[in-house]
Amino acid sequence: MADYFTQFSCMFDVGTPENARRAIELFQSYSDRLDEEGSTLPGFAFVLDPAGGGTALWIHDDGCGDIGQVTEFVIECAKALGLKGRWGFEWCQTCSRPRTGAFGGGAQVIDLETGDHDTWICTSDWLHRQLAVDAGVRE
Numbered sequence: 001m002a003d004y005f006t007q008f009s010c011m012f013d014v015g016t017p018e019n020a021r022r023a024i025e026l027f028q029s030y031s032d033r034l035d036e037e038g039s040t041l042p043g044f045a046f047v048l049d050p051a052g053g054g055t056a057l058w059i060h061d062d063g064c065g066d067i068g069q070v071t072e073f074v075i076e077c078a079k080a081l082g083l084k085g086r087w088g089f090e091w092c093q094t095c096s097r098p099r100t101g102a103f104g105g106g107a108q109v110i111d112l113e114t115g116d117h118d119t120w121i122c123t124s125d126w127l128h129r130q131l132a133v134d135a136g137v138r139e
Contacts, residue, residue: 008090061091093106105123
């Protein structure tokens with residue numbers, strides 16, 4: 001039997017130590033809300049990165065990474081903390097055994113001010129599109 005994983009590790013700079021403390025509170029609220037809704041716990045963990053001057057959160061998978069939940073949390077933080085600019089992260093999809101179609105990855109960019117996260121790429125989708133173009137297939 002094979003185990004499938006989504007893994008990521010990224011930094012999210014929230015600007016100030018006060019924002020970092022507030023982000024920790026927001027994470028607890030986010031986790032509580034997921035629990036109340038009967039959802040799974042967040043598919044990520046984070047710690048305050050001491051090397052980042054007390055303003056950066058190191059966000060990483062917790063063994064069962066969920067990129068959707070990272071996206072939701074970052075957008076909630078950005079809105080609550082009034083963050084601006086763009087932020088992004090990348091992930092990999094892997095498997096404990098060699099399986100076709102079990103490996104890949106992606107990346108996403110989020111506009112922190114608007115919450116727009118339409119800028120992303122999935123390597124599996126990209127590969128299939130490229131192979132279709134090479135074969136003369138039009139989408």
